[in-house]
Amino acid sequence: xxxxxxxxxxxxxxxxxxxxxxxxxxxxxxxxxxxxxxxxxxxxxxxxxxxxxxxxxxxxxxxxxxxxxxxxxxxxxxxxxxxxxxxxxxxxxxxxxxxxxxxxxxxxxxxxxxxxxxxxxxxxxxxxxxxxxxxxxxxxxxxxxxxxxxxxxxxxxxxxxxxxxxxxxxxxxxxxxxxxxxxxxxxxxxxxxxxxxxxxxxxxxxxxxxxxxxxxxxxxxxxxxxxxxxxxxxxxxxxxxxxxxxxxxxxxxxxxxxxxxxxxxxxxxxxxxxxxxxxxxxxxxxxx
Amino acid sequence: xxxxxxxxxxxxxxxxxxxxxxxxxxxxxxxxxxxxxxxxxxxxxxxxxxxxxxxxxxxxxxxxxxxxxxxxxxxxxxxxxxxxxxxxxxxxxxxxxxxxxxxxxxxxxxxxxxxxxxxxxxxxxxxxxxxxxxxxxxxxxxxxxxxxxxxxxxxxxxxxxxxxxxxxxxxxxxxxxxxxxxxxxxxxxxxxxxxxxxxxxxxxxxxxxxxxxxxxxxxxxxxxxxxxxxxxxxxxxxxxxxxxxxxxxxxxxxxxxxxxxxxxxxxxxxxxxxxx
Numbered sequence: 069x070x071x072x073x074x075x076x077x078x079x080x081x082x083x084x085x086x087x088x089x090x091x092x093x094x095x096x097x098x099x100x101x102x103x104x105x106x107x108x109x110x111x112x113x114x115x116x117x118x119x120x121x122x123x124x125x126x127x128x129x130x131x132x133x134x135x136x137x138x139x140x141x142x143x144x145x146x147x148x149x150x151x152x153x154x155x156x157x158x159x160x161x162x163x164x165x166x167x168x169x170x171x172x173x174x175x176x177x178x179x180x181x182x183x184x185x186x187x188x189x190x191x192x193x194x195x196x197x198x199x200x201x202x203x204x205x206x207x208x209x210x211x212x213x214x215x216x217x218x219x220x221x222x223x224x225x226x227x228x229x230x231x232x233x234x235x236x237x238x239x240x241x242x243x244x245x246x247x248x249x250x251x252x253x254x255x256x257x258x259x260x261x262x263x264x265x266x267x268x269x270x271x272x273x274x275x276x277x278x279x280x281x282x283x284x285x286x287x288x289x290x291x292x293x294x295x296x297x298x299x300x301x302x303x304x305x306x307x308x309x310x311x312x313x314x315x316x317x318x319x320x321x322x323x324x325x326x327x328x329x330x331x332x333x334x335x336x337x338x339x340x341x342x343x344x345x346x347x348x349x350x351x352x353x354x355x356x
Numbered sequence: 357x358x359x360x361x362x363x364x365x366x367x368x369x370x371x372x373x374x375x376x377x378x379x380x381x382x383x384x385x386x387x388x389x390x391x392x393x394x395x396x397x398x399x400x401x402x403x404x405x406x407x408x409x410x411x412x413x414x415x416x417x418x419x420x421x422x423x424x425x426x427x428x429x430x431x432x433x434x435x436x437x438x439x440x441x442x443x444x445x446x447x448x449x450x451x452x453x454x455x456x457x458x459x460x461x462x463x464x465x466x467x468x469x470x471x472x473x474x475x476x477x478x479x480x481x482x483x484x485x486x487x488x489x490x491x492x493x494x495x496x497x498x499x500x501x502x503x504x505x506x507x508x509x510x511x512x513x514x515x516x517x518x519x520x521x522x523x524x525x526x527x528x529x530x531x532x533x534x535x536x537x538x539x540x541x542x543x544x545x546x547x548x549x550x551x552x553x554x555x556x557x558x559x560x561x562x563x564x565x566x567x568x569x570x571x572x573x574x575x576x577x578x579x580x581x582x583x584x585x586x587x588x589x590x591x592x593x594x595x596x597x598x599x600x601x602x603x604x605x606x607x608x609x610x611x612x613x614x615x616x617x618x619x620x621x622x623x624x625x626x627x628x629x630x631x632x
Contacts, residue, residue, distance in 0.1 A: 074456050074537065075456060075458070077452070077456075077537060078452035078453075078455075078456035078458075079452070081448035081449060081451060081452040082448070082449045082452050082453065082464070084445050084448070084449070085445050085446055085448075085449035085468070085508060085512055086449070086464065086468075088445065088505060088508065089468055089471050089505065089508060089509070092471060092505040093471045093474065095482070095486075096479035096482035096483055096486075097474070097478075097479060097482075099479075099481075099482035099485070100478055100479055100481070100482055103481065103482070158376065161369065161372060161373050161376070162373060164365075164366075164369035164373070165365075165366050165369065166366055166369040166370040166373050167366070167370045168370065168374065169373075171377075172373045172374055172377040173377075173619070174616050174619075175377035175378060175380060175381040176376070176377050176380050176381070177615070177616075177619055177622075178380070178381050178384055178612060178615070178616075179380060179381075179383070179384065180615070180622070181562060181566070181608065181611050181612050181614075181615035182384065182566075182608050182611075182612070183565070183566040183568060183582065183583050183586065183607060183608060183611070184566065184568045184583070185568050185572075185583045185584075185586040185587045185590075186387075186586050186604045186607055186608055187383070189586060189587075189589055189590060189600060189604070190383055190387050190600070190601075190604055191383065192590075193596075193597060193600060194383075194386065194387065194390065194597055194600070194601070195383065200399040200401075200597070202386065202403060205401050205402060205403055208401070209402070232380070232383070235380065236380075237622075237626070240619065240622060240623055241623055241626075241627060241631050244623045244631055245631055278631075279631050282627050282631055286626060286627065289473055292475060293475045293476055293477060293569070295476075295477070295568065295569045295572070296568035296569070296572060296583070296587070299572065299587070299590075300586075300587050300590040301590075312475065312477045315477045315478070315480075316477055316480065316573075319477075319480055319481045319484075320480070320481075320484070320573065325481050328480075328481060329481060332475075332477060332478035332479065332480070332481075333478065335475045335477055335478045336474060336475060336478040338475075339473050339474065339475045339478075340470075340473065342473070343470055343473035346469075346473075347466050347469060347470060350466065350469065351462065351466050
């Protein structure tokens with residue numbers, strides 16, 4: 069039984085973490101909200117007064133807005149589909165009995181630990197470069213014309229790079245889920261003559277449902293804010309400007325803080341919509 | 357009863373898994389190999405896999421030109437400092453939530469998680485402005501604080517899930533034997549919590565080491581860690597693949613090794629206990 073004494077001690081112990089996070093959330097959020105209603109141009113006169121909802125309407129009506137939303141959706145959607153489909157297959161494969169399972173797992177997980185700037189630069193130069201990249205060598209070997217990946221198919225290239233980084237994460241979590249599968253149930257189904265496909269559809273996939281949802285939500289949150297991968301590859305050129313990158317450019321490159329902050333508010337709302345679903349699942353799990 | 361698996365099936369699975377595993381790992385392997393080549397061999401067509409003249413020249417050049425050690429040191433300070441600070445703040449919080457839960461514990465935990473969802477770009481300018489105001493732009497102190505704050509929810513969550521696995525009966529027994537709050541924490545909980553705390557330190561060190569939004573936007577010459585050091589290779593001149601590879605290898609090697617130890621914690625830490 070917790071006593072009154074230990075309760076107040078508990079509150080005291082929680083205080084530093086709560087206060088710090090509260091400050092970290094409220095202070096910048098309030099400032100962003102404030103700036104989003106101001107005409108604020110640090111290099112052209114500073115804070116020039118109220119702007120009403122101008123920044124919000126200008127942000128969504130600018131010619132860069134819809135393409136950036138589209139790019140964001142393509143990149144996030146593309147990476148999600150690739151990592152989840154391949155992740156499920158890979159998790160099932162890694163779950164099979166084999167020699168050297170531990171080593172294979174290490175090989176598969178490794179990309180997750182590579183810092184984003186390194187993986188982006190290595191892919192950009194050593195693999196996707198149209199003259200000296202390894203993929204160009206490979207293309208020439210088969211007599212094809214090498215592709216200038218990051219200028220001809222820039223969005224696809226970024227999806228490839230980011231998928232490589234996130235496939236390990238999806239695989240690892242799905243593998244953890246696969247391993248908690250009821251073996252006896254599977255074997256019983258097999259004995260009853262269920263084909264591998266129907267075992268997958270009716271037993272494995274439903275079992276993985278929750279893990280897939282979690283991978284989906286967590287990756288979405290991280291993918292919505294990918295930055296370094298674009299920063300060092302295309303710098304937002306060739307139609308690879310995501311919403312995050314557009315806001316970054318408005319705020320730091322063109323120093324239009326009011327406009328960028330309005331974009332920031334949109335990004336925060338968007339992330340929160342995804343977050344609500346994630347929190348529901350995590351919250352439900354806490355009750356068990 | 358598990359059936360005996362046929363050797364044939366095991367062989368096929370082994371071959372497939374190794375093939376795919378090596379394919380996924382290949383970019384890293386290729387980077388490491390290239391770092392030991394000369395610049396001319398690095399771009400040779402057809403590519404040379406192993407039959408090149410192994411050299412350490414690139415490592416020497418990278419170190420000389422860019423003072424690699426300074427960036428490495430910054431990475432260690434930022435990742436290490438923010439993680440240790442975060443754990444110091446999080447341990448009491450997670451302890452109280454795990455052992456003295458109240459009606460609001462769940463809400464507090466979820467709220468902490470929600471701060472993690474705040475897109476960095478949405479608050480970039482305010483943070484930038486605050487750093488300028490207090491003369492903290494391009495300072496290690498600011499980045500230690502920021503990295504600590506963005507990882508604090510994960511640290512609290514991880515510790516919470518570990519602490520919750522410590523059976524409450526043990527604490528009650530200790531209390532019966534007359535242990536006060538201090539003894540309880542120091543002699544009963546701490547030894548049991550060490551593995552959990554170690555895993556938390558490890559995973560968050562890795563996350564902070566690889567963080568590449570704040571470290572790219574808020575540092576210049578002084579506080580830049582390895583993420584920024586590598587980004588400086590994004591506008592290259594002449595032949596630079598071998599040097600890029602050497603720099604990359606040096607930036608990822610420490611974390612690859614640490615990462616291999618933290619596979620299991622990764623799942624727990626990044627799914628907030630929802631997948632175990």
